[in-house]
Structures are given as C-alpha cells and as structure tokens.
Amino acid sequence: MYIKQCECAGDAVSITFADNQTQQFSLFWLRDHSTDKTSLNPSTMQRDVDTFSLPPSTAATRVSASDDGAVLRILWTDDDIVSEYRADFLYQMAVTPASKPAYRLWASELQNDVPDFDYQQVVDSEASFLAVLEAIEAYGVVTFSGMPSDMQATKKLLEQVGYIRETVFGGLWDFSNNQAHSDSAYTSVGIGLHTDGTYTIDPPGLQLLHCLAFDGEGGFNQFADGFKIAQVIKDEDPSAYQTLTQVKVPAHYIEPGIQLRGQHPVITENSAGDFEQICFNNYDRSPFMLSDEQQKAFYHAYGLFQKLLNDPAFQINFQLQPGRAVWFDNWRALHARTGFSGFRHLAGGYTNREDYISKLLTLRGQTPWHN
Ligand SMILES: [Fe+2]
Known part of the structure; x- marks a missing residue:
C-alpha cells in the first residue's frame, strides 16, 4: 500500500491511500503511535512515549509522504522528533477488513x-508443526498417528507449543479408570459433550489426549464443532443466540481443599463479531437464579444448544488406539467419551490459549499490528 495524498488540516492528517480510501488520523493519535526510537522500543515493540504527558493540542510543523508514498513523515512543533509511519501500518489501522x-x-x-x-514429522519440522496449528485454527481438532506409547511423546508434543499448563490435575497428566480425582474423567462411564474448565477464569486453550494403552470395548471419543452449533442457533433462533452470549453461567470444581469457580457465557464473540469461545459443561454448572423471564429464555437456549450437540448430524467420533492422539481447541470443540469396559490409559495436558496463538503467530512471522 502507498499514500497517494496527505494533508494536515486542524488537528488531523487526512490520508488518501492508493485505493482511493481516505482516512483522518488525529495528530494526537499519530504522536501516540510514533515509531521513532524514543517513542517505540524497536525490539520489544513496547510503547516508550509518555502518552499522558503529550499536550492535548499537539501540532505538526510539516507532514509529508516520502519513499514514493510508502512512508508518512511528521515533524512535530513542540519537540524535535521526526515520526515515520509505514503506509501499510496506517492502512491496516484505517481499514477494517471484512x-x-x-x-x-x-x-x-x-x-x-x-x-x-x-508424529515424528511434526516434532522434526517447524513447517509441519505450523501446519498442525493452522489445522487446529481451521477445524479445532486434529489427530496424530505413529506416536510412541509413552508420556515422553505426550510431553514433547505439548512442549512444541510452550510450557504445559498446571492445574489441580497436575501439568502433564495420565489417567486411567482408577478414580484418582473427583472427576468422571477418571472412571469408565460415558461423559457427554462438554468443554473443560468452565469453572476456571481462563479455560484451557488446547487439550491433548494421547492413548497409551487400551484393552477393552467402547471408549469412543466424540467431538462437535461448538462454532457450528452457535452459527445454527444464530441463524435459526436469534433470541436464543443472544441469551447464550449474554447469560454468564457459573461453574465449580470441588474436591477436598479445592474450590474453583468461574463463569462464562456459552458463546463469546470477539470484537469483530466472530465466534471466539464456547463454554458448556452441564455437569459442572453451579446453582444460579435468573428472573422468571430470563430463566425461561435461558433454559430454552441452553436446551437448544444441548439438543443440537446431541444430534449425530453435528458429531464425529473415533476410538483412540495406542499410538494415536487427538489435539483439540477447548475454546471451540466440545468433547465426549462413550462408556467402556476393560482398561484404558491416556496421557495428556493443556496449553493456554495465548501460548498456542503465540506459537502460531511466531511461526507465521506475524507482527503485532497484523491481525
Ligand atoms: Fe473433558
């Protein structure tokens, strides 16, 4: 992108970009976003300019486009800093992409x-690992083949993203049907579709489940795309959708010495209006009251979400065997397990969402102003 024309009028600069889109940038905003070395640390991208000491009526002596319109230059009146802004950056800030x-x-x-x-290809190659993260970004669920049936492999895969999240269940965990914690994951009973950690303030980002041993029948892992369910409800019952985005549902996890509490709407949108997070676990929901009208609306909307989840048309399922693993986005994909007989031993762990996003952005080489 390049700047076709720029003009300072009053307390703003008007910029017309190559595609003829025009945007006003206030001088105060420009001064606050200056990329000169005294205003922005070039290696950490942290702001060094003292926003709060800038005069409200900051003024420019000269505003010009240089380098064939690739850069905007501003000479300020009240100090000798020359600010430079890449046209790409200004365009990114000005134009909200669809x-x-x-x-x-x-x-x-x-x-x-x-x-x-x-598995081996992924741990040996950053490009392959980026492909994994991009597949998780696209679908919220991926599987692995050829994994050694030991916890070193589980750990290695998790640490490709970063550090493993510690929770009351530990960091890297393994579980079998031995009832080691007061959670149904440690039994052989079926568990319906849910997301984990609805009782936390920041539910886990990715969850890895790695099968170390299985000698029995059943134990199918089921998944559903929470964003798909959200889209169906948004299209077919907008009022239920609104309820699911507005009512914060409290949840808890209790065992001796531990009482975790969190609350989240079933559906959260990001600032662009896209789906960002699904939190749904009826097992862990805490008692809470709403007004009569809200309560009716909530039970209707919550029931609709559950009904769609339980429709096989929205589900996939497979049986993890030793050497196989599934990695999924716990902010999106709901998971379940059918009951089983015999012995089943899984290992796994969580990573925080920001660490997964961080790795994705880093491997892609994205900068802070590229969304
Ligand atoms: Fe779970």
Missing part, C-alpha cells in the same frame, strides 16, 4: 477428513 474468520465450520461430514499428522 471479517474473515480463520475457522471453517464443520459437522458430521468431517468424520473421515479430520486432519491427521505423522
């Missing part, structure tokens, strides 16, 4: 198309 979420909604048709990766 919302184009990176996710692709899916239902049962994904059954035979879940992105599958070879």
Whole structure:
C-alpha cells in the first residue's frame, strides 16, 4: 500500500491511500503511535512515549509522504522528533477488513477428513508443526498417528507449543479408570459433550489426549464443532443466540481443599463479531437464579444448544488406539467419551490459549499490528 495524498488540516492528517480510501488520523493519535526510537522500543515493540504527558493540542510543523508514498513523515512543533509511519501500518489501522474468520465450520461430514499428522514429522519440522496449528485454527481438532506409547511423546508434543499448563490435575497428566480425582474423567462411564474448565477464569486453550494403552470395548471419543452449533442457533433462533452470549453461567470444581469457580457465557464473540469461545459443561454448572423471564429464555437456549450437540448430524467420533492422539481447541470443540469396559490409559495436558496463538503467530512471522 502507498499514500497517494496527505494533508494536515486542524488537528488531523487526512490520508488518501492508493485505493482511493481516505482516512483522518488525529495528530494526537499519530504522536501516540510514533515509531521513532524514543517513542517505540524497536525490539520489544513496547510503547516508550509518555502518552499522558503529550499536550492535548499537539501540532505538526510539516507532514509529508516520502519513499514514493510508502512512508508518512511528521515533524512535530513542540519537540524535535521526526515520526515515520509505514503506509501499510496506517492502512491496516484505517481499514477494517471484512471479517474473515480463520475457522471453517464443520459437522458430521468431517468424520473421515479430520486432519491427521505423522508424529515424528511434526516434532522434526517447524513447517509441519505450523501446519498442525493452522489445522487446529481451521477445524479445532486434529489427530496424530505413529506416536510412541509413552508420556515422553505426550510431553514433547505439548512442549512444541510452550510450557504445559498446571492445574489441580497436575501439568502433564495420565489417567486411567482408577478414580484418582473427583472427576468422571477418571472412571469408565460415558461423559457427554462438554468443554473443560468452565469453572476456571481462563479455560484451557488446547487439550491433548494421547492413548497409551487400551484393552477393552467402547471408549469412543466424540467431538462437535461448538462454532457450528452457535452459527445454527444464530441463524435459526436469534433470541436464543443472544441469551447464550449474554447469560454468564457459573461453574465449580470441588474436591477436598479445592474450590474453583468461574463463569462464562456459552458463546463469546470477539470484537469483530466472530465466534471466539464456547463454554458448556452441564455437569459442572453451579446453582444460579435468573428472573422468571430470563430463566425461561435461558433454559430454552441452553436446551437448544444441548439438543443440537446431541444430534449425530453435528458429531464425529473415533476410538483412540495406542499410538494415536487427538489435539483439540477447548475454546471451540466440545468433547465426549462413550462408556467402556476393560482398561484404558491416556496421557495428556493443556496449553493456554495465548501460548498456542503465540506459537502460531511466531511461526507465521506475524507482527503485532497484523491481525
Ligand atoms: Fe473433558
């Protein structure tokens, strides 16, 4: 992008970009976003300018476009700093791109198309690992083949993202049907579709489940795309959708010495209006009261979400065998497990959402102002 024309009038600069879009930038905003070395640390991208000591009526002596319109230059009146702004950066700030979420909604048709990766290739190659993260970004669920059936492999995969999240269940955990914690994950009973950590303030980002041993029947892992369910409700019952985005549902986890509490709407949107997070776990929901009218609306909307989740048309399922793993976005994909007989031993762990996003952005080489 380049600047076609720029003009300072009053307390703002008017910029016309190459595509003829024009945007006003206030001088105060420009001074606050100056990229000169005394205003912005070039290596950490942290702001050094003291926003709060800038005069409200900051003024410019000269405003010009240089480098064939690739850069805007401003000479300020009240200090000798020359600020430079790349046209690309200004354009990015000025033009709100049409919302184009990176996710692709899916239902049962994904059954035979879940992105599958070879474990060794992924741990050996950053490019392959980026492909894994981009598949998680797109679908919220991927699988792995060829994993050694030991916890070193679980750990290695998790640490490709960063540090493993510590919770009351530990960091890197393994569980079998031995009832080691007061949670149904540690039994052999079926568990319906849910997201984990609805009782935390910041629910876990990614969850890895790695099968170390299985000698029995059943134990299918089921998944549903929470964003797809949200889209269906948004299209078909806007009032229920609104309820699910507005009512914060409290949840708890209790065991001796531990009482965790959190509350989240079932559906959260980001600032662009795209789906950002699904929190749904009826097992862990805490008692809470709403007004009669809100309560009716809530039970209707919550029931609709559950009804769609339980429709096989929205589900995929597979049985993890030793050497296989599934990694999924706990902010999007709801997971379940059917009951089983025999012995089943899984290992796994969580990573925080910001660490997964951080790794994705870093491997892609994205800068802070590129969304
Ligand atoms: Fe779970």
